[in-house]
């Protein structure tokens with residue numbers, strides 16, 4: 001798929017991934033109104049990353065009762081046996097989050113995408129907060145797609161720490177919009 005006017009975002013995402021490959025992981029929180037092109041941008045980016053990069057993809061659904069840790073369950077097939085076992089056994093969050101962190105800290109570099117985070121359950125939000133503060137030592141670049149939610153942005157800012165954590169909002173631009181409507 002060809003994307004219009006998204007070169008700057010793609011360049012920044014590639015930059016984050018290169019840093020992750022050097023052991024300096026980071027998180028990009030992508031927001032923007034529904035239909036503006038967040039998922040498309042992520043799909044195009046995931047298709048451009050080097051073959052050596054492991055891509056983990058999970059998403060949240062608009063369920064009345066959201067699946068606890070749904071995105072992590074989605075991506076767990078590609079993760080360590082420890083993560084899969086702890087999920088199966090409904091182990092404590094401390095153990096599980098730590099296993100996820102150590103999985104992400106190992107090569108190859110990982111691109112972790114969580115789509116539609118505005119529908120995330122509380123446990124997923126906790127995992128995001130936990131990881132965002134610790135990715136400085138992980139070979140991971142996490143990208144989290146969200147609609148435009150100021151309430152969520154507040155905690156995104158609160159998760160800032162030594163690890164790189166950026167918040168970007170995609171806005172409708174004349175060229176891309178003309179193809180959207």
Ligand SMILES: Nc1ncnc2c1ncn2[C@@H]1O[C@H](COP(=O)(O)OP(=O)(O)O)[C@@H](O)[C@H]1O
Pocket residue numbers: 002003004005006032033034035036037038039040041176179180
């Ligand atoms: N930059 C772009 N250039 C052209 N078409 C786009 C662009 N971004 C999104 N689209 C189109 O807009 C539609 C909605 O995009 P999507 O990525 O699903 O939005 P979001 O995830 O923000 O809700 C898709 O059909 C996609 O093909």
Ligand SMILES: [Mg+2]
Pocket residue numbers: 038039040115116145
């Ligand atoms: Mg989307």
